[in-house]
């Protein structure tokens with residue numbers, strides 16, 4: 001049975017400041033670097049064989065630290081990037097006008113094809129995340145891949161595997177450097193295909209980051 005580990009990158013400067021990143025980028029904080037070292041130790045213990053990472057800076061840095069510990073190569077995969085949040089990227093969460101907040105709400109309340117101007121819909125995010133995940137099925141037998149990606153992107157993947165709409169990702173708390181695990185199984189009794197084993201595990205972190213909304 002193929003086990004795939006999903007890791008959100010370490011805490012960044014804009015995560016700490018409650019600013020919207022999307023496909024824009026900010027560096028890991030000192031805490032984010034520490035989280036990455038801690039998740040790397042866990043990855044080494046798990047016997048991770050392949051690291052597939054979003055090509056944004058924060059995921060690349062997190063992946064580099066994990067790859068160093070595990071002694072494996074990184075494959076950069078742009079389909080693992082965070083949701084494109086268009087004109088709202090770089091903005092502080094608390095600075096949005098009513099109209100801007102309305103655009104953001106379209107994403108999280110399931111409005112068909114809702115998107116922030118110049119941004120991406122949750123359906124588009126879900127489609128590209130599933131396409132990236134499918135590449136794991138082509139790895140050699142016995143591989144144990146780790147995908148390094150983002151909060152909404154991974155939340156959308158886990159939600160849709162569970163049969164929930166993509167916007168149900170808001171109901172999952174995937175903190176920085178949390179680990180989720182999904183397995184690909186063939187079973188006449190249980191669901192065949194992807195199943196969720198764990199979501200948002202932070203037991204390897206001595207000081208888990210608060211998520212953006214709890215700050």
Ligand SMILES: O=C(O)[C@@H](CO)OP(=O)(O)O
Pocket residue numbers: 008009015019020021022023082149150151152
């Ligand atoms: O883009 C952002 O602001 C957040 C949203 O969850 O994503 P990331 O996981 O990249 O910090």
